[in-house]
Amino acid sequence: EIFQAVQPGHTLLLDDGKFKLRVIDASDVRIDAEVMTSGVLGSRKGISLPDTVLPLGAMTENDRADVDYALSLGVAWVALSFVQRGEDVAEARKIARGRASVMAKIEKPSALNHLKEIIDLSDAIMVARGDLGVEMPVEKVPGLQKQITRAARNAGKPVVVATQMLESMIYSHAPTRAEVSDVATAVFEGADAIMLSAESAVGKFPVEAVETMDRVAMEVERDPLYEAIIHAQRIGPEATGADAISAAARTVAETLNLAAIICYTASGATSLRAARERPAQPILALTPIPATGRKLALVWGLHCVLTDDPRDLDDMVAKACRIAYQEGFALPGQRVIILAGVPLGTPGATNMLRIAFVGDGSEDY
Template structure:
């Protein structure tokens, strides 16, 4: 039987409470809170003295420098590369607002990726803030072979051109090798071939043993190793090349948090990836082919999240189709409560320029207005001249949209439609989460705090798009890291077993202290909405909902002797 504990601290009393300055309140008692330390992982759990020691002052100043991060709802993903491979730049990108770092496995060696992972984890520990790492696999990218002479040919509109399996012979103006029998054997008369990111277009006019003949519809320069797209067919190939499988094993050994699969065509592709990863890492499908758009619902069933990869998607589909498809994908993800990233060419001109075009700024803003969980930078942060400026510009655009009075109202209305039309109907846990969101709005709470083991409850809360930040308190560092991608969620990690061993009173007390420490609450009278599953540690269950002030005698007093809180304190120092 579902037990719903609704403990309401009287709003009138909370507002009548005479707040003391934060440091003075802390100085009056020995308080307990969630906070980072030097033991296992980026967060530890221990007693805090008054903020009078140099260590405490330094820690608080560092947390306060991240106040803007806690105010931001939409997350930022930045790709690392030659322009952003040093600790100094990566740390600067994190401080500027990056929540997730993307490692592009299309380039570089595994040792280079491991070095980047180590840098990110050291920054994570320094700032006591979980950071997600996304490994992006190259996928089965099809390419032509090489040409004679300078390695390129000019093809005229209307001429004939052949692709064959003779990969040893250099190409010329009439033919070129294509080392992909799966394409040669699948193409039929009338199918379309796109080359060099869609700059050249051809239509199949005939085929034979080991070759296809095409008419050049749109000609141009074709060079060595340029890519081939096949928008009209589903290729009978594995979604994972031998290189991808090797890279995947490396990524999992590095303990990345997300793995993205490129050129997904159908749900079975994600099922194959899941068969390898199991539950060791979250998997994300990159939607960049028309076939994947058609099979989106089933792909979502096998995925933990989606990336709208507009580069190849914009090649295989008409440019005017992409904005509508982007909105459809975002809506589909929100209906099932799974994170969605909008990617590719968001601030493309900032690869070479310190400011974006107005159209690019509007592009980022549109993704935020649509309710995307995250927006991503690719070449801008990986190889551009202005990686830090690109992240800051993206953060400024996000902040400006999220300050718009219409933004959260629009997001709230959309989230209600998503939940009614999605998979969350007739779900008691979801009903409580929605109640928590509504209560937070009604009492003007400053934050929603969720105690979570697997992240399920926190994701449901994020799906509801509350007006206030969501603090996710968990004892699972992997959970904390993958949640860093999702809208409005900011994780705090405690050592294993702490949540399940303390009483609810002490847990509420510690969470309230943490809200002050992190800057979510700035006044002891600020109200917090807390949700949990009792007994603690029950995955996917929410049956506790409480409103309380961030400060006050009950919150700031020391924990009950023998409650389990102090016992765990000593074990994890």
């Protein structure tokens, strides 16, 4: 299929873009190309085709088997590489069958032509800057990072920024100043999560890399400019009751200077809507489903607690206040705002907002 898709004039990139070739002629069994950037090419190196839309799905038979095995182990997320169109995400969702959430990695130029469709079908988006920077001019990547992050944020989908964030820490105990600025920029732009790759997987200083990234992110979130930027990025809620209530919860929490926003959530939808609003208060997500708690761990501003469903509305309020106190989010006498769907436990039915005072949290949850 690759041989049939490549056309004269297309570019081939080998070994993460170190070698560039231009296709002169192509047939079903052979590609003739002119080497534009020469050097010594090692074995088992990857090939990228930035100008070619491949007539292939994003998943091979081996990928499907790997996903099935991962799902049997209870993974929370499946990250889909080299997504080109919405159909690729739909295929992965069909395999996952709700057992895990699907994250689309945006790393091919062709994906940008179908970005809205891909975002709509995905549970989260990853800005995979490594391969994106190989297949496109590197000077375009910063702008695309902002564009993809903003599009995912507007859709209320979590967005992860990844690749080479602290690359020098693979071999060095300290990052470069440019890397620190890069991490900070991703946080300022509103990313839900920032990700290490080789730094923690094969690097010599994995713990130091994680600690560095955490310190940079925490420092950015303390910066008054960060709050101003996040406030400027806010968009109006969608015309649904659940979105209107989530937006109202943020407004009420900030106006009354409440201690926290507490969401009862089964599917995670209520907490995702609350996080989309980027409130000044922390968000406490209460769920009886372990898989939901694991899924929400990468979402901006969320702290997940596993707890049984409340028996009734009074128990719901009492339990929320108790957990807020015991988890350190509120002191006795402070107020919190509670979001839930009634009837309790109905997925995606956020239709209730309530303000409550926190007691001494003497009972267990």
